[in-house]
Amino acid sequence: MGQIGRYIIERKLGAGGMGEVYKAHDTRLDRTVALKVLPPDLAIDPGWLTRFKQEARAVAALNHSNICALHDIGEAPIALPASRHPDSGDHSGPVTVTFLVIEYLDGASLSARLERGPLPIDQAVDVGLQIAQGLAAAHARRIVHRDVATLSNGAAMVRERLAEDPVLQERATTLEQRLQIPITQ
Numbered sequence: 001m002g003q004i005g006r007y008i009i010e011r012k013l014g015a016g017g018m019g020e021v022y023k024a025h026d027t028r029l030d031r032t033v034a035l036k037v038l039p040p041d042l043a044i045d046p047g048w049l050t051r052f053k054q055e056a057r058a059v060a061a062l063n064h065s066n067i068c069a070l071h072d073i074g075e076a077p078i079a080l081p082a083s084r085h086p087d088s089g090d091h092s093g094p095v096t097v098t099f100l101v102i103e104y105l106d107g108a109s110l111s112a113r114l115e116r117g118p119l120p121i122d123q124a125v126d127v128g129l130q131i132a133q134g135l136a137a138a139h140a141r142r143i144v145h146r147d148v149a150t151l152s153n154g155a156a157m158v159r160e161r162l163a164e165d166p167v168l169q170e171r172a173t174t175l176e177q178r179l180q181i182p183i184t185q
Helices: 046-060 110-114 121-140 166-179
Strands: 007-016 019-026 031-038 070-078 095-103
Touching: 007 031, 019 095, 031 046, 046 070, 046 095
Parallel strands: none
Antiparallel strands: 007 019, 019 031, 031 095, 070 095
């Protein structure tokens, strides 16, 4: 599919307001990563580039099991077809893209999982608790996140931790009592 710097692109995972996300192979460290690439047409705008770099600094300030780790930020030249080239003049040269290298979590999105039907209440509460815990960690650092990604394998950028974490276990027990539904079996 292509290459950006030392990263071999395997497939596109998705796209959002701040760029496209790809599954990639890090050839130096021999590992799978996610690359979030700021599109070249946005990277030429100093405002977008500043926002992208601010996002990188914010994510780098976080260290929590329910938040994907940021490994690096980089820039690399790539060749683009003339139809995607941000420069309205000469389309012959490469353009520089700015990208984030993020921890890759394997699994389907929560929305894809929900297409098969609702989650059992214990899984829904578990995922919700994990999302809330990750957001609380970000908020404690005064970071407001506008894009929560979730995976159906129990990861909402999240590890399966309910059984291991006494604080989460206590919260789930309290929720069980309020809802009168068993969660912590």
